[in-house]
Amino acid sequence: xxxxxxxxxxxxxxxxxxxxxxxxxxxxxxxxxxxxxxxxxxxxxxxxxxxxxxxxxxxxxxxxxxxxxxxxxxxxxxxxxxxxxxxxxxxxxxxxxxxxxxxxxxxxxxxxxxxxxxxxxx
Numbered sequence: 001x002x003x004x005x006x007x008x009x010x011x012x013x014x015x016x017x018x019x020x021x022x023x024x025x026x027x028x029x030x031x032x033x034x035x036x037x038x039x040x041x042x043x044x045x046x047x048x049x050x051x052x053x054x055x056x057x058x059x060x061x062x063x064x065x066x067x068x069x070x071x072x073x074x075x076x077x078x079x080x081x082x083x084x085x086x087x088x089x090x091x092x093x094x095x096x097x098x099x100x101x102x103x104x105x106x107x108x109x110x111x112x113x114x115x116x117x118x119x120x121x122x
Contacts, residue, residue, distance in 0.1 A: 005031065005032045005044070005057070006030045006031055006032070006046075007046075007056070008032075008045075008046060008054035008055065008056050008057070009054065009055055009056060010054060012054060013030070014030045014031065014032060014046030014047065014048065014056075015030065015046070015047050015048065015049065015050070016028060016029065016030050017029065017030075017033065017046075017047065019047070019050050020047040020050060021050075021051075022047075024104065025104070025107045026107070026108065027107075027108040030046070031046070032044040032056035032058060033045070033046065033108060034076070034110075035107055043055045043058060044056045044058045071119060071122065072117070072118075072119045073109075073119050073120075073122045075110075075117060075118065075119065076110050076116075076118075077116070077117070078116055079116065079117045080114075080115050080116055080117065081117075082117075087115065088115040088116065089115060090113065090114065090115045091111035091112055091113070091114060091115070091118070092111070092112065101120050106120050
């Protein structure tokens with residue numbers, strides 16, 4: 001998840017993820033994230049130097065609960081089905097519906113080897 005916070009809970013500014021060990025999985029920006037998608041950390045975090053991270057002060061509903069705000073772009077809960085009772089497709093699968101969301105470009109969106117609800121289009 002990428003959230004619209006560019007500083008840590010203690011107020012330190014985030015550096016661009018391109019300068020970090022997670023450059024290949026994180027969106028290239030200065031925002032707090034949980035770039036590993038499925039194996040989410042306790043809270044979104046950012047790098048404050050090329051080797052040091054800090055957690056960000058982000059409301060829990062934004063990043064890790066079965067709740068969402070707006071259209072659910074930052075939803076990281078565990079629901080696996082639609083409101084109509086259909087089971088969601090695994091994000092790493094193109095069956096039965098082909099899609100491009102398993103591309104590394106969408107790692108920020110929380111996809112991966114699971115079928116939990118996500119909204120990568122926003």
